[in-house]
Amino acid sequence: MKKIIIENIKTIIYALIIAILIRSILLQPFYIPSSSMEPNLLVGDRLFVTKYTYGYSKHSFPFSPPIFKNRIFAKDPKRGDVAVFKTPADNRTDYIKRIIGLSGDTIQFINGDLYLNGNKILKTIKSKNITNYCGKKKINVNTFEEKLPNGKVYLASYRTDITFANSDKYIVPKDHLFFLGDNRDCSKDSRFLSEVGYVHKNNLVGKAQILFFSSDPFIGSIIKIWKWNEILRLNRFFKIIN
Numbered sequence: 001m002k003k004i005i006i007e008n009i010k011t012i013i014y015a016l017i018i019a020i021l022i023r024s025i026l027l028q029p030f031y032i033p034s035s036s037m038e039p040n041l042l043v044g045d046r047l048f049v050t051k052y053t054y055g056y057s058k059h060s061f062p063f064s065p066p067i068f069k070n071r072i073f074a075k076d077p078k079r080g081d082v083a084v085f086k087t088p089a090d091n092r093t094d095y096i097k098r099i100i101g102l103s104g105d106t107i108q109f110i111n112g113d114l115y116l117n118g119n120k121i122l123k124t125i126k127s128k129n130i131t132n133y134c135g136k137k138k139i140n141v142n143t144f145e146e147k148l149p150n151g152k153v154y155l156a157s158y159r160t161d162i163t164f165a166n167s168d169k170y171i172v173p174k175d176h177l178f179f180l181g182d183n184r185d186c187s188k189d190s191r192f193l194s195e196v197g198y199v200h201k202n203n204l205v206g207k208a209q210i211l212f213f214s215s216d217p218f219i220g221s222i223i224k225i226w227k228w229n230e231i232l233r234l235n236r237f238f239k240i241i242n
Contacts, residue, residue, distance in 0.1 A: 025051055025060075028206060030084060030096065035133035036181035036188070037082070037096060039143055039155050040242065042233070043133060046213040047241060049084050049206035053077075057202045059086045071202055077102070077177060080152025082241055084205040085179070087196055095196065096208060097189050098154065101170065101178030107190075109167040112158060114146070114180075122147045123156070132157050134186035136218070141185075154242055159185040167191065175201050211239040 032045040041047070051060050055074035058064045064086070077083060077099050087093045101107045106117050114121040123144040131138045141157040158164075163185050170190065172178045176198040181187025188195050214236035215222045222231060 025056075027051065029212075030094065030208070032096065035135065035186055036183050037098070038132040038183040038186075039157055040082070040182050041096070041208075041211075042214065042216075042236070044215045044217045044233070045211050045236065047208050047211045050209050051206045053207040054083075054201070054204045057204065059091075059203060059205050064091065071204075074201070077201070077204065077207075078152070079148045079150050080154060082208040083179075084208060085177075085199050086203045086205060088199055088203060089195060091203065094205065095179070095189075097179035097181050097187070099177050100148070100180045101172045101190070103172055103174050103176060105172045105178065107170040107172070107178050109164055112163050112165045116149065119149070126155060129160055132183050132186065133218075134183070139186065141183075154182065156180075156182045156184055164191070170198075173198055177201065177204075208241045210241060211236050213237060 027048045028051060030047055030049055032041050032043055032047070035043055052073075053075065054077055055071040056068065057071045058066055058068050061067070079099055079102060081099045082096065083099055084094055084096045087095050100114075101116065108115045113123070123146045125142060126145050127143045129140055130143060132141045133139075140160045142160055143155055143157045145153055146156050147153045170178060177200075178190040179196070179199060180191070181189050190196055190198060214233040215231050216233060219231050220227050222228070224231065
């Protein structure tokens, strides 16, 4: 009996070690709790983040143990990547946003348009006066297709009534990144210097790659099996993240 208990404990320990290695080196699941990335990511989406895309830092591991000072096997992120990072304010909270600016870039909003290094980012209207969530409330937005200089194309939404129209110039420091939420008027991101600001590359956790599950928490909990036809967003299962 004692031998069986010891073997079971060993099996559990091995399973935990394997799970931690997979989570730290390969893939980590994340849940989307906010509407800051609508219309591309919705509250209730569950996705996989690849840990190897940008190399590894202490934030690649659970509880961010101080085993690395910088990144190892580092790879440069690209403009337009949707990435998970630890907020500089506490180096603990996970945020997911889109990388807009790299080291040395200048970002500015002028009359509601996004400028990168003095050049206006091309945006094409895709839908007018639709609704996004902002917290638990709904807001009216216009959704545009934006195209970055590297050819990356994605959707971004701006409120129809009041929007983030003008800003000072944001100059991205060395080894830092500038993030924006796709739901531009419902996102705490690098525009808010005291809360998020510029994010050091070492704070990157990984790149968002694929949605594997999605449910609508505004309709109900997934434990309500009898409402799955309303709650589950089957059209979002196994969707590649742009």
